[in-house]
Amino acid sequence: MVGIGPGARDEISQRALDALKNSETIVGYKLYVDLIKDIVGDKQVIATSMRKEIERVELAIQEAQAGKTVSIISSGDPGVYGMAGLVLEKISQENVELPVEIISGIPAANAAAAVLGAPLMHDYAVISLSDLLTPWETIERRVKCAAAADFVIVLYNPKSSQREWQIEKTAHIILQYKSPSVPVGIVKDASRTNESVIITTLGRMTSHPIDMTTIIIVGNSTTFQYGKYMITRRGYQL
Amino acid sequence: MVGIGPGARDEISQRALDALKNSETIVGYKLYVDLIKDIVGDKQVIATSMRKEIERVELAIQEAQAGKTVSIISSGDPGVYGMAGLVLEKISQENVELPVEIISGIPAANAAAAVLGAPLMHDYAVISLSDLLTPWETIERRVKCAAAADFVIVLYNPKSSQREWQIEKTAHIILQYKSPSVPVGIVKDASRTNESVIITTLGRMTSHPIDMTTIIIVGNSTTFQYGKYMITRRGYQL
Numbered sequence: 265m266v267g268i269g270p271g272a273r274d275e276i277s278q279r280a281l282d283a284l285k286n287s288e289t290i291v292g293y294k295l296y297v298d299l300i301k302d303i304v305g306d307k308q309v310i311a312t313s314m315r316k317e318i319e320r321v322e323l324a325i326q327e328a329q330a331g332k333t334v335s336i337i338s339s340g341d342p343g344v345y346g347m348a349g350l351v352l353e354k355i356s357q358e359n360v361e362l363p364v365e366i367i368s369g370i371p372a373a374n375a376a377a378a379v380l381g382a383p384l385m386h387d388y389a390v391i392s393l394s395d396l397l398t399p400w401e402t403i404e405r406r407v408k409c410a411a412a413a414d415f416v417i418v419l420y421n422p423k424s425s426q427r428e429w430q431i432e433k434t435a436h437i438i439l440q441y442k443s444p445s446v447p448v449g450i451v452k453d454a455s456r457t458n459e460s461v462i463i464t465t466l467g468r469m470t471s472h473p474i475d476m477t478t479i480i481i482v483g484n485s486t487t488f489q490y491g492k493y494m495i496t497r498r499g500y501q502l
Numbered sequence: 503m504v505g506i507g508p509g510a511r512d513e514i515s516q517r518a519l520d521a522l523k524n525s526e527t528i529v530g531y532k533l534y535v536d537l538i539k540d541i542v543g544d545k546q547v548i549a550t551s552m553r554k555e556i557e558r559v560e561l562a563i564q565e566a567q568a569g570k571t572v573s574i575i576s577s578g579d580p581g582v583y584g585m586a587g588l589v590l591e592k593i594s595q596e597n598v599e600l601p602v603e604i605i606s607g608i609p610a611a612n613a614a615a616a617v618l619g620a621p622l623m624h625d626y627a628v629i630s631l632s633d634l635l636t637p638w639e640t641i642e643r644r645v646k647c648a649a650a651a652d653f654v655i656v657l658y659n660p661k662s663s664q665r666e667w668q669i670e671k672t673a674h675i676i677l678q679y680k681s682p683s684v685p686v687g688i689v690k691d692a693s694r695t696n697e698s699v700i701i702t703t704l705g706r707m708t709s710h711p712i713d714m715t716t717i718i719i720v721g722n723s724t725t726f727q728y729g730k731y732m733i734t735r736r737g738y739q740l
Binding site: 269270272273274275276277278279282317318341342343344345346348349350351352353354355356357366367368369370371374375377378379381382383384385386387388389390391392397398402403405406408409410412413414415488490491493495496497498499500502 | 507508510511512513514515516517520555556579580581582583584586587588589590591592593594595604605606607608609612613615616617619620621622623624625626627628629630635636640641643644646647648650651652653726728729731733734735736737738740
């Protein structure tokens, strides 16, 4: 399970590059395989569409069981809403005997934070707003608790064409605990060629364009904006 | 601000390596500068001891203002309890005009997760137990809320020779919400030569060796152990 990082070629670790080069088969979501197509070269590729994760893992395990060295890729880090868990769940369920290795990548949240400045400088909670695999009640409870405890909050999968109300509801919940003036960073495609960055406020957050590949970072009570930077205080006396 | 990742040379991104190579001055905590000494070569080095972060940032800004290209390094990611925030706080406070760049690294939490399997596969909260810069009441409230909402919980700075009771108190709080049988991963020096990994349970967590460079990951209600792996379910129907 190989993390290819947020998108830029030079943000992939050497360990990940070596693993990809040493693999006979590359398995992944089509868009991510395309990001590394020069490394993939003429290797065997199994690229499936979104929401075909289980099929992808089954195919990867089959290839590995047939003796191939297989890389199953995730953007960002394979351990953060990526493929590492699903592969291990499947291996544990079927008692598959295979040597596996998880190779970290820079998570999308951290890449987004870097282009915003330093919004994650204190305790933070990472929440996916996708209710495809998680009951909405669980997500809502987490948003509420994270806001109540003044965490910086990172939102993955905030909105898609099929899920539009979740981000509105989330903003509404957070506003019960945090001020509408709290800085919010909205980053799309961090470290890819079409990267876009907005710093706004909690009160105005949902008036900006948001989609599946957007990462939203909501500040805590110490977060401030300085020019193009969003900064959360660590607590130093300066 | 350059993230050198968890420790292994091949987990540093090319972007970070290039920034280090193109710098005239390297500023950092001594231990981290030593990790990359072959890259540092005969460059100017400003290495200070722990808790000298403010001094380090002031020296780095002085060098940069004198026209030098300066890398100020953090282990892991500079945006996660690293130097990015402090540099930007200082720049904002003194209206310093300097071009700055934040180069992400793989955070210690994600490196620890990778050696444990896939414990962060669902929503997670990252909390530092160090009360040097943060009131203990704030930390305690965050631990309580994170446990109540069934987040996977990542604990940074769990214990030091001067701070011994905080991890005991934290375990006690989490046990009010989570079962003593919940899997807990304890990782020291992930991806460094002396890496050590323990998978235990919440009930037994504090009986294991824990120090400042240990990352602790407490599972959520779906987390399970399978052999040497700690796995949090994403919610797929397998």
